[in-house]
Amino acid sequence: MVKRLISAYASEILQMNKNxxxxxxxxxxxxxxxxxxxxxxxxxxxxxxxxxxxRAFGADLILLNAFDVFNPHIEAINSENPIKKLKELIxxxxxxxxxxxxxxxxxxxxxxxxxxxxxxxxKTFKKANQLGLDFICLTGNPGTGVTNKEISxxxxxxxxxxxxxxxxxxxxxxxxxxEIIDLDAINEFIENGADIILLPACGTVVGVDIDEVxxxxxxxxxxGKLSMSAIGTSQEGSQPEVIREIALLNKRAGVDxxxxxxxxxxxxxxxxxxxxLSRTIRGDRHTIRTIAxxxxx
Numbered sequence: 001m002v003k004r005l006i007s008a009y010a011s012e013i014l015q016m017n018k019n020x021x022x023x024x025x026x027x028x029x030x031x032x033x034x035x036x037x038x039x040x041x042x043x044x045x046x047x048x049x050x051x052x053x054x055r056a057f058g059a060d061l062i063l064l065n066a067f068d069v070f071n072p073h074i075e076a077i078n079s080e081n082p083i084k085k086l087k088e089l090i091x092x093x094x095x096x097x098x099x100x101x102x103x104x105x106x107x108x109x110x111x112x113x114x115x116x117x118x119x120x121x122x123k124t125f126k127k128a129n130q131l132g133l134d135f136i137c138l139t140g141n142p143g144t145g146v147t148n149k150e151i152s153x154x155x156x157x158x159x160x161x162x163x164x165x166x167x168x169x170x171x172x173x174x175x176x177x178x179e180i181i182d183l184d185a186i187n188e189f190i191e192n193g194a195d196i197i198l199l200p201a202c203g204t205v206v207g208v209d210i211d212e213v214x215x216x217x218x219x220x221x222x223x224g225k226l227s228m229s230a231i232g233t234s235q236e237g238s239q240p241e242v243i244r245e246i247a248l249l250n251k252r253a254g255v256d257x258x259x260x261x262x263x264x265x266x267x268x269x270x271x272x273x274x275x276x277l278s279r280t281i282r283g284d285r286h287t288i289r290t291i292a293x294x295x296x297x
Contacts, residue, residue, distance in 0.1 A: 010091030036269075050075070099146050
């Protein structure tokens with residue numbers, strides 16, 4: 001029996017395998033925070049990484065955006081394997097975005113071309129294993145042309161190669177005109193091997209409300225998987241009151257992981273907003289413990 005993630009010490013977290021991490025998140029009952037940051041930007045903390053700042057203010061999981069597996073680099077981390085070094089510094093599970101780009105889809109906006117090391121392919125999944133990543137997130141940045149169809153195909157491929165958890169879904173349209181919360185697509189994602197389904201957080205995408213997110217969360221829970229709400233439309237840079245309202249809506253909807261995006265100064269959400277998210281979904285007792293516990297425990 002594993003400890004819930006919000007109660008586990010660093011030494012216990014770093015020893016968790018894929019299934020143990022899944023169960024520890026589930027046992028935390030909707031009180032886990034994932035903070036995303038653009039790892040290629042000059043960090044807000046100058047000579048320390050954005051991931052270290054996120055962890056210090058309450059993040060349980062770290063998601064790196066714009067990480068190229070063939071040219072691995074994290075600003076302020078000087079190492080041949082920056083993932084390994086980062087995990088030593090923050091003692092938290094680390095993952096990256098890999099994007100299932102649809103090269104033929106009709107775009108709503110100009111396409112943003114990304115390097116091969118950021119795309120969801122057999123080679124990048126194998127490289128993710130070599131780097132020691134704990135999870136991958138199959139999703140799309142704005143304008144990259146990621147579709148639910150390609151996400152579904154990437155999940156099936158990743159599940160046969162990647163050793164860690166697979167998060168999949170869309171937090172916005174990624175430049176493509178299609179439904180973001182699609183129950184048929186969610187069913188397919190789960191059947192193909194996704195462990196955690198990504199959904200836009202309530203109030204972050206036009207028309208997406210608590211009822212729609214709640215319905216999706218119930219389906220995901222019934223299938224034995226986990227859900228993650230994503231603040232991925234720059235509202236992570238709003239005032240703390242906005243973060244508090246979004247967090248409470250998603251808590252009511254039943255999400256397991258609360259994601260906060262990277263659209264703040266230097267590619268990370270304002271540190272006070274990460275703190276506000278933590279205080280809102282789990283109170284000061286767990287927040288103090290999370291931000292104060294030594295990585296040497």
